[in-house]
Amino acid sequence: MKGEMSRLDGKTALVTGAGRGIGRAIALRLAADGARVAVHYGSSAAAARDVVEAIGARGGSAFALHADLGGPRGADGLWSAYEQHADRVDIVVNNAGTLGTREAFEDVSVEGFDGVFALNARAPFFIVQHGLARLRDGGRIVNVSTSFTHGSRNPDLLAYSMSKAALDAFTGALAKHLGPRGITVNAVGPGATATDMNAARLATSEGRDAIAARSPLGRVAQPEDIADIVAFLASDDARWITGQWIDATGGALL
Template identity: 60%
Template sequence: MGVLTGRTALVTGGSRGIGRAIAERLGRDGALVAVHYGRDEAAAKETVAAIEDAGGQAFAVQAELGVPGDAAALWSAFDAQADGLDILVNNAGTDGLREPLAGVTEEAFDRVFAINTKAPFFITQLGLERLRDGGRVINVSTVLTRGVAAPELISYSMTKGAIDVFTSTLAKDLGPRGITVNAVAPGVVDTDMNAGWLRGNPEAWQASSEISPLGRVGEPRDISDIVAFLASDDSRWVTGQWIEAAGGALL
């Protein structure tokens, strides 16, 4: 019996990258996992199958984020397959565009905020009536909000700065219900989102490895294992925290 047996988790953006690693880890720990996806149904089905092949339970939930009514659509799909929630992982996101301030269009700015900030805000708001007392909310942030500045990711970083404030404020709001709220902040991780500039680029890979005192690029499981701790009873006295998950990149 896993430490999360009897609990239900929702992982947004759970079909690929860090989200898939989180979904699979929570499944191995015994949770029934709702794997949310936006458009890639095949990837979501693969993630569900991987969880089930490992002895876990999972189902896919489809809802495009960043559009009107996205949160309501997500919960409608969730409610059709589960009754109540214990763990909400707000992982889905996009880096939008890699442009400094001068190159950011209003349309692109609105898009990245709609997906990275507005969607998790209202997903959480509508999820509170489903989230049981003693539950967990875990938000995925970034080290770019603390001590690391990337001009080409200014819009993305701003969305995650808002998530940091959301995390600490919500922790205080939900504390009386025994619900903890924390943020996990990855650095460079080898995922499809970073593939375009990281994989197949030895110079970028080396530079990214040297950021961490541990001398390597992060892997999705490095993040998922931290999320698993925050989802478990072992983290019961940890709330409102921003946890660097970047191999000491800020040292």
């Protein structure tokens, strides 16, 4: 898995929601770059175990950990589980999230709204807050946002878009707060990507063509496309980039 030019040798990375989709691709890529990866999962132990095994089969190092990030003690549970395997962390990728329910603004319930914000906004906030003592100076924080906060609007996913806008605000403010420690904080905003979240739309040729047509590159994004951007931000090559929202839509917002 690791080559002579592995950029993250000696680093430890935590990736939330890493059992599938974009999170899985990020975990695999960071491990390929030499990092030891904590593969967090919320509900699918088998999927997380598969990621750990895939990393090990390629010569990398990883471990799985469980935490209910949508719960009130999610961050505490995450770091308690993490401490069973490692004490410090160099890279935190806040990837776990929920789309919620696609529904009209008039139909959004308080419970549904709060559930989306709990996982998409509250969890990253307290994961970082509770992890500050464990995060090494010069570390990296990458938040997985969405194109819905920058020009691609969907009124049927309003709670989701608002929660990710909160994550974007968190990114910029945290970058200023942690800058003196040499820690960079950035957000990545994917568009529609070939994951379970978009499986229904991608199940038909018409749906795939419609999504591919959004990008001038003429194809549907794969999880690895997003993972490679995250890996760049996690590396020393991105040491002078902080507080930014990176367009990861393949030009769909042009």
